[in-house]
Amino acid sequence: FPGFGGPQGELTHSVVPPNRKDDIVVPKGYEQAVMIAWGDPVEYGAPRFDVNRLTPEAQAKQFGYNNDYTMIVPLRDERKALLVCNHEYTDEKLMLPTGRYDAKTVAKIGIAAHGMSVVQIERVGRSGQWRRDKQGSRYNRRITAATKFEVSGPAAADQRVGKVAYGTFGNCAGGVTPWGTILSGEENFNGYFDVTGTVPAEYATSYKRYGVPTTVTKSSRQWSIVDPRFDLSKNPTEAFRAGWIVEVDPYEPRATPRKLTMLGRMKHEGATTTITADGRIAVYLGDDERGEYVYKFVSTGKYDPDNRKRNFGLLDEGTLYVAKFTGDGAEDGLYDGTGTWIPLTSDKKSFIEGMSVADVLIDVRIAADKVGATRMDRPEDIERNPVNGRVYAAMTNNSNRGGTFAVDEANPLAKSHVRDTFGGPLVEKSGNRNGYILELTEEGDDAAKTGFFWTLFLVCGDPAAQETYFGGYDKSKVSPISCPDNVAFDGSGNLWISTDGNVLGSNDGIFTVPVAGPKRGQVKQFLSVPFGAEACGPLISEDDKTAFVAVQHPGETDDATFEKPASTWPHTDRFPRPAISCVWRKDNGRVGS
Ligand code: FEO
Numbered sequence: 097f098p099g100f101g102g103p104q105g106e107l108t109h110s111v112v113p114p115n116r117k118d119d120i121v122v123p124k125g126y127e128q129a130v131m132i133a134w135g136d137p138v139e140y141g142a143p144r145f146d147v148n149r150l151t152p153e154a155q156a157k158q159f160g161y162n163n164d165y166t167m168i169v170p171l172r173d174e175r176k177a178l179l180v181c182n183h184e185y186t187d188e189k190l191m192l193p194t195g196r197y198d199a200k201t202v203a204k205i206g207i208a209a210h211g212m213s214v215v216q217i218e219r220v221g222r223s224g225q226w227r228r229d230k231q232g233s234r235y236n237r238r239i240t241a242a243t244k245f246e247v248s249g250p251a252a253a254d255q256r257v258g259k260v261a262y263g264t265f266g267n268c269a270g271g272v273t274p275w276g277t278i279l280s281g282e283e284n285f286n287g288y289f290d291v292t293g294t295v296p297a298e299y300a301t302s303y304k305r306y307g308v309p310t311t312v313t314k315s316s317r318q319w320s321i322v323d324p325r326f327d328l329s330k331n332p333t334e335a336f337r338a339g340w341i342v343e344v345d346p347y348e349p350r351a352t353p354r355k356l357t358m359l360g361r362m363k364h365e366g367a368t369t370t371i372t373a374d375g376r377i378a379v380y381l382g383d384d385e386r387g388e389y390v391y392k393f394v395s396t397g398k399y400d401p402d403n404r405k406r407n408f409g410l411l412d413e414g415t416l417y418v419a420k421f422t423g424d425g426a427e428d429g430l431y432d433g434t435g436t437w438i439p440l441t442s443d444k445k446s447f448i449e450g451m452s453v454a455d456v457l458i459d460v461r462i463a464a465d466k467v468g469a470t471r472m473d474r475p476e477d478i479e480r481n482p483v484n485g486r487v488y489a490a491m492t493n494n495s496n497r498g499g500t501f502a503v504d505e506a507n508p509l510a511k512s513h514v515r516d517t518f519g520g521p522l523v524e525k526s527g528n529r530n531g532y533i534l535e536l537t538e539e540g541d542d543a544a545k546t547g548f549f550w551t552l553f554l555v556c557g558d559p560a561a562q563e564t565y566f567g568g569y570d571k572s573k574v575s576p577i578s579c580p581d582n583v584a585f586d587g588s589g590n591l592w593i594s595t596d597g598n599v600l601g602s603n604d605g606i607f608t609v610p611v612a613g614p615k616r617g618q619v620k621q622f623l624s625v626p627f628g629a630e631a632c633g634p635l636i637s638e639d640d641k642t643a644f645v646a647v648q649h650p651g652e653t654d655d656a657t658f659e660k661p662a663s664t665w666p667h668t669d670r671f672p673r674p675a676i677s678c679v680w681r682k683d684n685g686r687v688g689s
């Protein structure tokens with residue numbers, strides 16, 4: 097790989113120190129600006145944002161709450177592009193003035209504030225700065241927790257799911273396909289359902305495996321008071337229409353988005369794609385819960401770069417695998433070994449005795465339990481590095497490792513160190529508190545293969561804690577990093593990591609790290625997000641001039657409310673507004689330099 101790790105890709109940016117500021121902090125020589133915030137207009141006719149005069153109809157045309165996954169896709173005019181993002185969840189006590197709206201209106205606003213947005217953006221001059229295109233656009237679109245979806249793939253024919261579903265919610269991370277559609281993962285779907293009576297006994301095992309309530313339950317949002325879909329006593333199969341990867345075509349604003357059942361039903365973190373050696377599509381999938389699994393899908397059909405529409409449906413036929421990690425022992429001083437992708441089902445044939453194809457897809461966790469797959473420490477974003485071909489996966493943390501879940505070489509920490517206060521002492525806690533970055537090298541560097549080598553590239557935490565490991569790099573020269581969540585790459589193949597839930601006493605942020613060359617493992621903090629927020633994205637533009645960061649849940653603390661916020665970022669109001677910012681170099685140079 098010419099130039100890889102070479103001077104043109106070097107990460108020479110100044111290091112942002114750990115802090116607790118209520119602002120985005122960027123390296124020296126960089127600038128940042130908000131592109132779009134909760135409540136800004138998206139669709140034509142969206143009223144001006146007014147938190148005291150919100151309506152469900154207004155919210156359904158405005159930018160939703162808690163922006164998470166962020167992707168930019170190009171338009172013909174290269175000064176314009178489409179921003180696509182997820183609105184994962186709402187936090188009504190931070191969002192809305194206490195007592196201002198009745199319970200039904202709150203529920204309807206919540207439904208409208210979830211889902212996704214497609215928004216046209218424009219470049220400012222020739223710089224790396226982008227902003228919302230105030231002219232609006234025919235592409236601008238909101239998808240909410242009430243939007244109609246078509247169900248595709250083998251489970252659409254099963255009576256538990258069916259061919260039509262409404263709404264998407266809990267959308268965490270995602271990915272973009274080579275044909276320019278967006279994949280988005282429905283993650284914590286189980287928390288959206290109420291149970292007012294009983295649920296069918298035949299579904300109890302499945303419900304329990306996914307944390308779906310089986311006894312009388314009032315969820316925090318209580319959407320069932322405005323829509324009986326969310327009452328499992330009345331609509332017990334509704335739980336089977338959530339927990340999928342959804343596919344949205346940002347270029348076709350009127351097209352019905354789809355739920356892709358061939359990618360399995362789980363607490364989907366995201367779905368990222370790559371092309372196999374023989375031209376098929378592989379999709380990497382993480383199920384974000386303690387002790388859950390890492391999955392991969394490989395399509396039957398090949399990608400056609402010349403005919404966009406012919407690729408629609410590629411993700412409906414193929415094979416779904418789950419990962420098993422085997423260690424090679426501690427003697428070599430590394431957490432590493434080999435692994436296998438174990439097939440669970442194809443679209444035509446199940447490989448699990450006693451389970452049909454639809455059974456495996458709907459209850460993929462139960463299928464994976466039967467084949468001895470490896471229980472991981474909250475698998476989040478997984479993505480192939482386009483420069484070195486290796487796959488990087490964030491395992492965010494698992495406080496129960498060493499307790500409920502036995503340690504193994506891929507999940508080695510039963511104890512780790514945190515800082516309970518900013519600048520306070522390191523304190524030992526049970527479990528893996530700071531997470532890992534796993535590096536997979538697939539056989540022949542081919543994503544279609546079923547064998548791989550793996551190594552823990554980063555054992556995150558404070559470098560002063562003895563259990564941490566930074567790819568073998570000098571620990572006195574790295575930034576502390578805790579709870580990796582999302583991963584991305586710049587044009588030189590450097591890894592960019594965002595964090596969620598930092599337990600070292602400081603704000604979350606975005607970090608850079610070379611994966612090759614003499615500085616492999618040198619983690620440096622690039623940015624920090626405002627108080628109480630997690631850093632989502634990250635995304636580096638194709639031209640390496642812009643880093644995008646989605647600031648999710650600024651000011652979210654245990655006791656913060658709308659009236660007593662812990663953050664007022666982006667400081668346009670007296671309450672916080674989740675928003676997406678862009679970061680660029682003042683001299684328009686490459687981000688990371
Ligand atoms: Fe929504 Fe897995 O973080």
Ligand code: CA
Binds near residue numbers: 423427428431432433
């Ligand atoms: Ca080893």
Ligand code: CA
Binds near residue numbers: 269365582
């Ligand atoms: Ca995430």
Ligand code: CA
Binds near residue numbers: 476581596
């Ligand atoms: Ca997370």
